[in-house]
Amino acid sequence: MTTDTAVRARLRGAALVDALVGLLGPDKVLGTREDLLTYEYDGAVDTATPDAVVLPQDTADVAKIARFCHERRVPIVPRGAGTGLSGGAIPVEGGVVVSFARMARILEIDVPNRRAVVQPGLINLHLSTAAAPYGLAFVPDPSSQKACTLGGNVAENSGGPHTLAYGVTTNHVTGLEIVLSDGTIVRLGGKAEDAEGYDLVGAFVGSEGTLGLVTEITVKLTPLPEDKRTIMAAFPEIDQASESVSAIIAAGIVPAAIELMDRLATQAVEAAVRAGYPLDAGGILLVEVDGLRDGLDDAAARIETVCREHGATTLRRAASALERDRLWAGRKGAFAAMGRLAPAYYVQDGVIPRTRLPAVLRRVREISARSGLRIANVFHAGDGNLHPLILFARDDELERVREAGLDILRACIEAGGSLTGEHGVGMEKNCYMPLQFSPSDLAAMRRVKTAFDPDGLANPGKVFPTPGRCREYQLTATG
Numbered sequence: 001m002t003t004d005t006a007v008r009a010r011l012r013g014a015a016l017v018d019a020l021v022g023l024l025g026p027d028k029v030l031g032t033r034e035d036l037l038t039y040e041y042d043g044a045v046d047t048a049t050p051d052a053v054v055l056p057q058d059t060a061d062v063a064k065i066a067r068f069c070h071e072r073r074v075p076i077v078p079r080g081a082g083t084g085l086s087g088g089a090i091p092v093e094g095g096v097v098v099s100f101a102r103m104a105r106i107l108e109i110d111v112p113n114r115r116a117v118v119q120p121g122l123i124n125l126h127l128s129t130a131a132a133p134y135g136l137a138f139v140p141d142p143s144s145q146k147a148c149t150l151g152g153n154v155a156e157n158s159g160g161p162h163t164l165a166y167g168v169t170t171n172h173v174t175g176l177e178i179v180l181s182d183g184t185i186v187r188l189g190g191k192a193e194d195a196e197g198y199d200l201v202g203a204f205v206g207s208e209g210t211l212g213l214v215t216e217i218t219v220k221l222t223p224l225p226e227d228k229r230t231i232m233a234a235f236p237e238i239d240q241a242s243e244s245v246s247a248i249i250a251a252g253i254v255p256a257a258i259e260l261m262d263r264l265a266t267q268a269v270e271a272a273v274r275a276g277y278p279l280d281a282g283g284i285l286l287v288e289v290d291g292l293r294d295g296l297d298d299a300a301a302r303i304e305t306v307c308r309e310h311g312a313t314t315l316r317r318a319a320s321a322l323e324r325d326r327l328w329a330g331r332k333g334a335f336a337a338m339g340r341l342a343p344a345y346y347v348q349d350g351v352i353p354r355t356r357l358p359a360v361l362r363r364v365r366e367i368s369a370r371s372g373l374r375i376a377n378v379f380h381a382g383d384g385n386l387h388p389l390i391l392f393a394r395d396d397e398l399e400r401v402r403e404a405g406l407d408i409l410r411a412c413i414e415a416g417g418s419l420t421g422e423h424g425v426g427m428e429k430n431c432y433m434p435l436q437f438s439p440s441d442l443a444a445m446r447r448v449k450t451a452f453d454p455d456g457l458a459n460p461g462k463v464f465p466t467p468g469r470c471r472e473y474q475l476t477a478t479g
């Protein structure tokens with residue numbers, strides 16, 4: 001994983017842009033102030049400006065860029081659609097952002113083997129749309145699926161409403177082509193279910209761009225279910241809704257999805273999407289069961305019984321595909337709907353054992369009251385994956401907002417959970433890693449990174465605490 005290229009002084013700014021234009025031609029390089037501004041952001045709150053942005057056309061371009069950056073000791077930061085919620089695609093140490101916008105093709109849909117081979121810039125929803133005529137789908141469905149890319153999904157090991165029954169991205173990836181930070185092209189896995197030796201595909205999925213760049217992905221396609229039943233259950237109190245989540249699963253039913261929304265989130269969604277959720281509900285569950293048609297009505301009826309026993313006052317089963325789509329449009333549009341409540345929001349992402357949902361949601365309410373910040377909740381309840389959305393209006397509130405977010409993460413970890421469910425660590429939570437991991441845990445992870453990326457050029461400043469940015473945090477693992 002090393003090359004014999006000579007190391008030269010790090011290039012920056014206009015000199016770097018000029019050198020990249022020489023390497024790739026002007027059509028694949030962006031370097032003006034206006035162009036670079038677009039790449040300062042993702043879906044989170046941190047920003048940093050790249051020295052240059054490159055738009056490779058194929059794996060050979062990516063390898064060329066990586067070799068060049070390695071020789072010049074320039075950080076290399078992969079970017080999909082920039083919908084990430086932990087600052088993963090933000091070039092916190094400058095360098096070259098590699099946008100995969102032009103590597104967005106489906107290379108193969110292999111129906112007999114139920115596999116697809118795709119480029120990393122492909123938008124998630126486009127894959128399922130292309131596979132639908134064959135009765136197949138790519139299951140992981142982040143709520144951002146109309147925009148986010150497969151490369152971003154692999155890097156973040158993304159989940160979605162329907163990953164409760166089917167598993168998150170790592171359960172659906174069998175092969176990868178990657179370019180290491182020195183330009184070496186490596187193939188891991190393939191179309192087979194399991195490869196012999198270490199599970200390097202598994203190591204790469206969820207590595208947030210810190211091990212290298214994904215240039216091709218082989219994924220499983222799953223047969224579309226014969227049918228579905230979608231139920232909206234509204235409860236006067238959010239505790240009743242969150243207690244129902246564990247009760248449904250304890251009853252022996254594993255729905256494809258269980259999503260929860262509190263009153264504030266419902267109000268925003270109704271104002272924006274008009275999904276038909278009752279505005280007076282303290283908590284709303286959206287529950288879906290799918291599979292063979294036989295038995296679905298029975299499962300739906302059992303879910304409704306559990307919800308009724310826990311105090312549900314409204315139960316609605318979607319009577320048509322249109323009604324189902326409307327219920328889901330509300331959930332999938334919930335983050336965007338926050339604009340109805342406040343000019344800005346900061347979304348937290350912690351995960352807890354689902355039986356702890358009522359207690360941790362109470363802690364979130366206490367944190368909201370103490371901080372004076374409104375917090376809406378809309379999340380993958382079946383997975384115990386919380387997404388408190390902390391609303392704010394002005395930049396000078398951001399410190400208070402981050403403090404409230406950190407308090408929520410502490411509550412998740414104390415409840416036996418983790419500091420990220422699916423949005424990743426990125427540069428948002430790298431300083432918080434010692435809350436959950438001991439120095440020796442972090443050292444073991446660092447050794448994995450070093451095996452792939454010995455010079456630390458792949459997406460630096462992410463996942464691991466950095467002395468510069470994390471100096472003021474004195475956090476230690478609790479358990």
Ligand SMILES: Cc1cc2nc3c(=O)[nH]c(=O)nc-3n(C[C@H](O)[C@H](O)[C@H](O)COP(=O)(O)OP(=O)(O)OC[C@H]3O[C@@H](n4cnc5c(N)ncnc54)[C@H](O)[C@@H]3O)c2cc1C
Nearest residue numbers: 080081082083084088143149151152153155158159209214
């Ligand atoms: C409204 C909204 C709803 C969301 N809902 C969900 C949800 O339900 N579930 C969920 O899990 N997430 C969700 N997200 C978060 C986000 O959409 C996912 O993390 C998504 O996978 C990011 O994809 P992207 O293409 O935008 O990646 P980016 O934001 O561009 O990048 C994310 C990370 O991936 C790395 N990366 C990108 N491409 C590559 C590549 N080719 N090789 C190596 N590394 C790469 C980047 O360096 C970065 O670290 C949501 C975001 C928004 C804004």
